Amino acid sequence: MLTIRYATLSDTQAIHEIHRSDITQWKASYTDETGQRHKREATWEECSLLDRWEHGGAWMSPELCAIHLNRILQQGHIPLVAELDGMVIGEMELYLEEDGEYGFHANLSVFYLHVDYRGQGIGSLMMQDAYELLQQIGCEALTTYNPAVPAFYERHGLSLHDETVRLTLSTQRMQTPWHSRTASVTQVEFTGEPSLKTKPIQSGRILSPVQLLQLLKDEEEPGFYALDFHLRPTEMSFRLSHGLTKAFCVLRDRTGDYENPLVHLWADDLSEDLVGGVINRAARMNIPQLTFMVKPEQVALFAGFNVISQGPGTLIYQKDLL
Ligand SMILES: CC(C)(COP(=O)(O)OP(=O)(O)OC[C@H]1O[C@@H](n2cnc3c(N)ncnc32)[C@H](O)[C@@H]1OP(=O)(O)O)[C@@H](O)C(=O)NCCC(=O)NCCS
Structure with a gap:
């Protein structure tokens, strides 16, 4: 018998195994005598938490999966599981949020069936x-x-x-240094002003806004984001x-190397000044x-910046539920 129900913390191990069922080869990292990081084939048991996380996020270890x-659950989002004859074989994560563009809506972010149970109509029943x-x-x-x-x-x-467009810019080879044009842009270290983070996302909407905020380090809410994102410094934040x-x-x-980070920007509007401010700041870093x-x-x-490449960004699919 197939049951579709809310996930609980007791489902952690099964959810981890669903996501893990896709990975056929694990790789562990090691550091050579010059300090360089390399990967070698390994068993899941030999991998560290970071190694596992690099194969697909928090779901790759039961410990991190439980935190996630x-x-x-605490934030009121909706993780669903499909249970077949007492065995949990599918997981879906629906993130609830409210914004001016989509109203009160859910974002389907994670949807996986155990590899042995795909193509049998279970995913359709979950939808x-x-x-x-x-x-x-009322979504x-x-x-x-x-x-x-x-x-x-x-x-x-x-x-x-x-949809969005992906633009990669050089911060080094600007024809006109942006700082000579926008001396009034001031940049201050992020001090945790929550109102800024509730503004619309102008750049980098790759996840739903509520999930993006969960990734951020936030001094005001210790424990707000999961241990998995402490594993490697993957983000720097500042206020403009x-x-x-x-x-x-x-x-x-x-990757943690900051050769070409993705810009997530919360603001009422995107302007040349804001783009220039971000580029200035990045160049200084x-x-x-x-x-x-x-x-x-x-x-x-x-148009006035040094765009190196341009291509497709995020494709946003939607269904009205009213
Ligand atoms: C996507 C997924 C959840 C669908 O669940 P499912 O039970 O396999 O889907 P159903 O059996 O209800 O429907 C099957 C249909 O979905 C499509 N489909 C499912 N998985 C597919 C895949 N990996 N590639 C292409 N099409 C796929 C097929 O067109 C299939 O149609 P068909 O029956 O005409 O061949 C499941 O296949 C899965 O876990 N896939 C891997 C993870 C993934 O891609 N998740 C989605 C994005 S996060």
């Missing part, structure tokens, strides 16, 4: 149950970003609703202000390149 699940549940709690829409299986989602009524315009910026680089992900109509704001 605990957090989303149907999710729709019913979301409608019951106006379901969104998902960059779907790995667009045909599956399209069959379940989602369609391409919006230009006259009355205030913005909150996070440069995020999962010796970051050679930055990647912005913005709406197509905002690309023109980058």
